Amino acid sequence: MIPKSLLLAAVASLSWGTAYAAEAAKGTPDARKQDGKQDAGPAVVPGAGLFFAPTRSDSDGSVTVGGKAIAYHAVAGTIVVHPKDWDDTAWREQSDSDRADKKNAKPEASLFYAAYFKKGVPSADRPITFLYNGGPGSSTVWLHMGAFGPKRVVTADDSHTPAAPYQLVNNDYSLLDVSDVVFIDAPGTGFSRIAGKDKEKAFYGIDVDAYAFDQFIKSFLTQYGRWNSPKYLFGESYGTPRSAVLINSLTTDDNIDFNGVVLLSQILDFNLFAGLQGGNPGNVEGYVTQLPTYAATAWYHNRIPGGRPAALAPFLKEVEHFASTDYASALAQGDEIDPATKQQVAEKLAHYTGLPVDYILKGDLRIDGPTFSKKLQEESGLTTGRLDTRFSGPDMDPLSKDADYDPQSAALSSAYISAFNEYARKDLGYGKDEQFKPMADVFRYWDWSHAAPGAPALKMVGTSVLPDLAAAMKFDPQLKVMVNGGYYDAATPYYQGWYEMHHLPIPASLQNNIEYHYYESGHMIYAHQQSLQQMHDNVASFIRRTDNIAN
Template identity: 65%
Template structure:
């Protein structure tokens, strides 16, 4: 995960630098982008022509390096293996399925594909069909790894669909670090030693409570896109939500899981996806979900603490990030004498200040009188450890990158963004913002290395293909315009998918939500998620469907082993309470 280009580009960055000024400085790695069919070792007869390869733009070349107009042949694939894992002292035997399903963008003419034998995206001929549909539409081959407990009846066994965010991130992080049957070991709050890395049986896998499906978004991992306008067809809030909706419906059909209790688990931008997806599944596929599990939430991009200075007059980001600033300063012993020394009482105090005196002061803007300005700066110093003069110079508004740079700047140290417990040497002592994320640099190699071994040796998939853990180009190309439920057209302002989640909850008033967050997450501050949930446009009675769980960890809560156990226990308990097993026979 070595940073390239402008270095402040992290894996799960909630968008910065987009046309809407939201976005992205997204991902930590620039990687080769290829398009083609990805198949398990035992399915070589399904391989595309090995003479065909793809360059970074998706163009294909023959053996001699000449450009080829042939499009990649995307197919549904599957590799089945068996395994077992012990969780909480109980052995779980499972079957693993690694494979791909082919999906198409909204508006695709499926009748044309049926006429030409392409119901599964198995054959392509660019000359087929007078209607211009078959073989010419964009499509995506979406890679997944599913784990099914052996001997369980579908209606008695929950199934959970998991994905990371970015946009442009594969699911390797949740798969290898959190809930898969095997887990990589990394250092808790410092740089993990280089290879060899340890891959161990995961006693915190969620296979004790649910079957698991880890999904790579189109263009990431082993997932590929093809066809005209393929980026426009899949790289965007609404396009991505539609692709995942179609994938889930196809998966339920392929594996006979329509009557299973169903859950979504998204992390970071994956929470944005979950809000859109929950509504799409409800309205387009007639699927009632049992629950949506959110980790490190961002639904309203106007609330992001990443460069809010480009959106003057909107002060909410500074308010909701302040408790995380305080937690970080507390962890690094930067709070002045007299400030609370216990974390939770401190955060309760800061949350109250942020939503009262601080919010009122920011709302006054230039009309704030000098005495009040001085008082607020002193309070901010007490909660952040930043110098009073610096706070006044910043107009009482410090964004995430500035805080990460300044908190430990006296020792030439940069504070982590995804997990502010991490620290690293500053790249540029004179920069105004942090130049990189120490946590991303500390753990990325371990995750990617062990997965590349595991998927090929254990799951028997992808021997001749490149796995793309992160794709920066996807974030740069992402369409951040979103059409919320009931709107006539897409929003022209910062994306906000709170209406999508609210609509899904109103259509299905039994839908339960669990929000998980780390106190030390400067990418998606924990109180931002709380604020969003408390401002969902839903009846007061539905607020009781939402529960909050917080941890002494960062964005990737599971990177802290103690927090991983708490996260596992909370999610497993949530599933047991909402899977409606009392309504089915044993």
């Protein structure tokens, strides 16, 4: 999930894993006491750092998917990772007293994960999928409790979910029918932690964030003996640019081919980001890619002048064509556009969006995301959702120009966070004395600069990671990519995802490696149960078709 602030500026190997955890426990303060006194420094154990040691809690459960019960083993724990310049040999050669000096110690991160392994299946014959949300600064509570974990929190479809007690049910749409799953919290979020000198610089940024996930995945594959399993990445929102950078690193630097990458609510080119267009008036593509979402929203709320068309999908095809032709041409002409043409385009925009013609003309044909959310239902005193425009809520300030909050986030967040806090401690047996942080304030530290493949000297803000995904696909021409988007997502518009993928610098033949799926839902597609079912079926099919396991 992308916060509003951005608008403003394995079973066979478990015995080894248990031994690993037992060794890690020797590095904890309680285990390092001798004759009632504390050791001077931490024990050197596999995967341990100066500030953190791996943790682990095991449990068992069962989930029913497609009418079939699946018994699983769950592990909730942490893996310690370090920044790119960390030297494990040099660290181990230090004396205990040196390692005990934390004042100027190099930074490290303890990344929390919740992994679910289907029982009775040899790990080498079982796909494994790594899942994470975005933000940046978001934990993975959303995908865990809303989409593919064994339990799912029930929320209202397009309105505010009533307060606790919340209902936690068997997740009929868990991915455990086709893959083991690992939910990962980014550094500093959820139960993940960072520590050490300049820790924010070490983990908060496009490249350093992806490197931390790269190290986590390689450590996980080793710890659980999954190097020869079919492997997938699944990222949502900012998790999609993370996936692009990560898959390029894993493929080209680490020589680890993955079977597939699943993108949900993607944004790979931040020049197109909804709500930031005003800061770069010469870049008009963002307005083009947002328009179909505005039209879908107006259709949902019955704001299409003269009545809405009977079916959404054909209507949106019409809008997409207009957006990429007449609208794109009008915007590209700038102030040289013919007044009559400008009037015609404004009238067409009014028809598709439900906004007044004169308002669109005052905005010079440019419709900003936060302004649209505030304006569409303004006469009813309602603000339209951003993450999911099916949601509405009372205006915070009737006189404000832009939306002051996101009704969808307000409607669902309590249910997800409350349910996970209960579930993690009660079912997973993790986090008794830990604070769960659904979101972390990373924006004041985040480094948006990025060195694109082939251009290491060029570090720019307004980042595009399209070259990263393209490089991975060219390095491994068997890599498959699945794109999923919600028609009612105004944060990362579905047509933007389509536009980005059709501008990837790859040979035309590799476009066949990409498939597209769209749903009548928003940013969190799984918030709409029918869309969740459809997405599960689509992702399950994608994994079955690409796992290279002989049937």
